[in-house]
Amino acid sequence: MSQDSNNLNAQRRQWLASALVGAGQLIYSANALAATQTNATSQTASKTWRLAVVPQLTAVEMTRNWTPIVSALAQAGLNMELVIYPSISKFEPEFLKGHADFVFLNPYHMVMAKRTQRYEPLLRDARPLEGLLVVKADGPVQAIEQLKDHRLSFPAPNAFAASLYIRSMLERKHHLAFDAHYAGTHRNAIRQVLAGDSAAAGVVRTTLEQEPPEVRQAVRVIYTTPPLSPHPLAAHPRVPASVRQQVSQVLLALADKPETTALMGAIQMPSPQAAIYAKDYAPLEQLKIEKFVVVE
Known part of the structure; x- marks a missing residue:
């Protein structure tokens, strides 16, 4: 066998060895990635x-x-x-x-x-989403202006459509002075109106719709905010x-x-x-x- 043939065979063996090592590294990397993903999925599930x-x-x-x-x-x-x-x-x-x-x-x-x-x-x-201002259905209030200097109930300061947005609209657009009272929830705010403790309450339409029929019939909407997300x-x-x-x-x-x-x-x-x-x-x-x- 010539010296050139020996050199060529040696090069082929070196290339084969390198390819096997590379393939082994690729298989190891794939297995390691799969194991990591499986472990992450397991951790998420638990x-x-x-x-x-x-x-x-x-x-x-x-x-x-x-x-x-x-x-x-x-x-x-x-x-x-x-x-x-x-x-x-x-x-x-x-x-x-x-x-x-x-x-x-x-x-x-x-x-x-x-x-x-x-x-x-x-x-x-x-x-x-729509914020509503409601009053007693059989009460005398027909317009927002009649609520001046009265106590109004809201779920909380930062209840958005039922409080934050309505209060900003009443002050900025209608220049209405009122006494804000925070009832904790929409439910409580509505019931303070029915009990006569407040002249009006801020709620959202979807929450009012979840009230029993007798409660919905006992209040009347006098103001609705522009729709929002x-x-x-x-x-x-x-x-x-x-x-x-x-x-x-x-x-x-x-x-x-x-x-x-x-x-x-x-x-x-x-x-x-x-x-x-x-x-x-x-x-x-x-x-x-x-x-x-x-x-x-």
Whole structure:
């Protein structure tokens, strides 16, 4: 065998050895990546996420409405700790301090959550949000001007459409002086009107529609705010994109099935759609209602 043939065979053996080493490294890298992804999936499946919900109704009602949603998420491998507070002011630190992984909150809360903790909205209902000012149906008040210097009940200072937005409109557009009282929830605000403790109450239309027929018939709407984007479900930036997507898929599926549509209606999201901060909530920053915000 010639010297050239020996050299060629030696080169071939070296190339083959290098190829085998490279293939081995590629297989190792693929296996390592798969193991990492499997481990990450396992950790995600075993993790319990914190879901905080703005208390529009009583704690009992909010728990009853949201428990089926939490159960559906659990069946999909997403364990949630449902956190319900007795008042909106006690709920607000959940997103202001970044405690909640997921949070259902009002539109201006979304602005505050984005500014402070970079939360991102995932879903919102297709139906716009409207704030209402209601009075006793058989009472004398027929116009906003008649509420001057009277006590008005609101769920909380930062309940957006039911309080924050209405108060800003009454002061800026109607130049109305009034005594604001914060009842803790929409339910309480309405009942203070029925009891004669307040002349009017701020609520949102979707919450009023959840009241018993006798309550709805006992009040009358005298003012409606311009429509706005409704309450979103938002996620903290620490939540992986895959988990956010899975949560959205579960809720969209619930709304799409006739047998579970009512569950989404109970949480005021019967027709959920993707929420985009820049389009749906960034415009609220231009309302310049910071002076009416109260942070405890």
